[in-house]
Amino acid sequence: MTWEIFIRWLPSFLEGAWLTLQLVGLSVIAGLILALPLGIARSSRLLAVRALPYGYIFFFRGTPLLVQLFLVYYGLAQFEAVRESVLWPYLRDPYWCAVITMTMHTAAYIAEILRGAIQNVPAGEVEAARALGMSRSQALLHIILPRAARIGLPAYSNEVILMLKASALASTITLLELTGMARKIAARTYMHEEMFLTAGLIYLAIAFILMQGFKLLERWLRVDACQGR
Amino acid sequence: MIPDLHGFGPALIAGTWMTIQLALASLALGLVLGLLGALAKTSPYAFFRWLGGTYSTIVRGVPELLWVLLIYFGTINLVRGLGELVGIQELALSPFAAGTIALGLCFGAYATEVFRGALLAIPKGHREAGLALGLGKRRIFLRLILPQMWRLALPGLGNLFMILMKDTALVSVIGLEEIMRRSQIAVTASKEPFTFFLVAAFIYLGLTVLAMIAMYFLEKRAGRGFVRSAA
Numbered sequence: 004m005t006w007e008i009f010i011r012w013l014p015s016f017l018e019g020a021w022l023t024l025q026l027v028g029l030s031v032i033a034g035l036i037l038a039l040p041l042g043i044a045r046s047s048r049l050l051a052v053r054a055l056p057y058g059y060i061f062f063f064r065g066t067p068l069l070v071q072l073f074l075v076y077y078g079l080a081q082f083e084a085v086r087e088s089v090l091w092p093y094l095r096d097p098y099w100c101a102v103i104t105m106t107m108h109t110a111a112y113i114a115e116i117l118r119g120a121i122q123n124v125p126a127g128e129v130e131a132a133r134a135l136g137m138s139r140s141q142a143l144l145h146i147i148l149p150r151a152a153r154i155g156l157p158a159y160s161n162e163v164i165l166m167l168k169a170s171a172l173a174s175t176i177t178l179l180e181l182t183g184m185a186r187k188i189a190a191r192t193y194m195h196e197e198m199f200l201t202a203g204l205i206y207l208a209i210a211f212i213l214m215q216g217f218k219l220l221e222r223w224l225r226v227d228a229c230q231g232r
Numbered sequence: 233m234i235p236d237l238h239g240f241g242p243a244l245i246a247g248t249w250m251t252i253q254l255a256l257a258s259l260a261l262g263l264v265l266g267l268l269g270a271l272a273k274t275s276p277y278a279f280f281r282w283l284g285g286t287y288s289t290i291v292r293g294v295p296e297l298l299w300v301l302l303i304y305f306g307t308i309n310l311v312r313g314l315g316e317l318v319g320i321q322e323l324a325l326s327p328f329a330a331g332t333i334a335l336g337l338c339f340g341a342y343a344t345e346v347f348r349g350a351l352l353a354i355p356k357g358h359r360e361a362g363l364a365l366g367l368g369k370r371r372i373f374l375r376l377i378l379p380q381m382w383r384l385a386l387p388g389l390g391n392l393f394m395i396l397m398k399d400t401a402l403v404s405v406i407g408l409e410e411i412m413r414r415s416q417i418a419v420t421a422s423k424e425p426f427t428f429f430l431v432a433a434f435i436y437l438g439l440t441v442l443a444m445i446a447m448y449f450l451e452k453r454a455g456r457g458f459v460r461s462a463a
Binding site for chain 1: 290293294296297301307309399405412440441
């Protein structure tokens with residue numbers, strides 16, 4: 004009897020899992036793009052360049068994602084200017100609010116990962132690039148960033164898993180992703196244990212697949228070979 | 233620069249106090265679970281190693297919010313059954329208890345790894361020295377190993393505590409009157425969501441800064457006698 008219920012609700016769970024994957028995928032990719040300038044500016048030697056990304060990172064890492072989601076989804080509506088702007092159709096939509104907030108949140112963490120990775124690029128390699136006559140930007144593009152990408156990849160894969168778990172918060176702004184769907188189904192069927200456990204198992208499965216994927220990527224980029232100094 | 237709180241200031245302070253209580257209660261539970269997990273993972277018995285490994289893998293792979301929901305809504309029948317066994321009618325977990333268990337469980341899973349790392353970093357000779365002095369197993373752990381683990385585990389635990397403090401916001405979902413819940417109530421009354429959620433954000437920032445300062449002094453104290461020699 005219970006199996007029938009599971010089979011009946013399986014399509015809904017898969018729908019929720021698909022939305023979860025969309026949220027995570029969009030935010031970690033957009034977050035990486037946003038984090039690049041942040042991380043580079045953050046590791047600058049000039050205080051004026053460093054200060055702004057530092058404040059951004061401090062705010063987004065020091066406050067809960069839930070607060071940030073509520074600030075964007077509920078908070079922005081407080082301002083007349085936002086409600087009349089061209090962006091309002093997007094800022095009214097919980098889907099885009101979740102994507103925007105999760106992107107800004109994860110960008111702060113990824114920027115810190117990038118800063119650590121950039122600062123851990125062996126100084127000799129940077130000097131060698133400069134000695135070969137590369138300009139600063141050439142050295143950054145051809146030597147420092149590819150090297151930093153390999154140093155930072157394991158930490159980035161951790162961040163992706165953390166964002167997978169953080170995406171559960173999107174259910175608090177009415178999105179029916181995996182957790183939201185499980186809550187809805189549990190409320191319908193009064194089977195809280197079973198439905199939440201099912202959602203948990205799906206999260207575990209997604210995390211496992213992501214981890215295997217990153218392992219393959221690490222092997223392809225030969226991360227191990229680059230760790231030895 | 234101080235925003236008009238429409239008289240909700242005291243409510244927010246009460247919420248902050250509730251958040252601090254929840255964070256400290258979860259920390260206490262999580263430290264115990266983490267220590268047990270680390271001991272299980274380094275145990276000579278395969279069963280305990282499996283148990284510790286399963287605990288930290290499963291708990292870390294599932295969102296914290298789902299744990300909060302699972303423990304609050306998912307254990308209603310179980311807890312009621314337990315209550316009837318000992319003769320208490322309508323026994324139920326309060327949001328505070330459910331939040332403490334859920335967050336403690338998550339903290340413990342990550343702390344397992346931190347403690348395990350610290351445990352493995354202690355030289356084998358120390359244990360052997362204890363044995364040679366004729367100390368019992370329990371004594372060696374409590375008087376020799378544990379005090380040394382503290383210093384090694386502290387930075388990792390500090391990071392986990394900052395994460396824990398932000399995760400307390402999740403317990404507002406099951407109705408505990410902490411900072412977020414109080415802000416939501418204030419928003420409903422005042423129709424000023426941005427103001428109140430921003431105030432909430434700055435309260436969390438303040439708590440994070442306080443925790444960072446506390447960690448600085450704890451680490452300094454734990455590291456006394458371990459001043460790095462000039463290289």
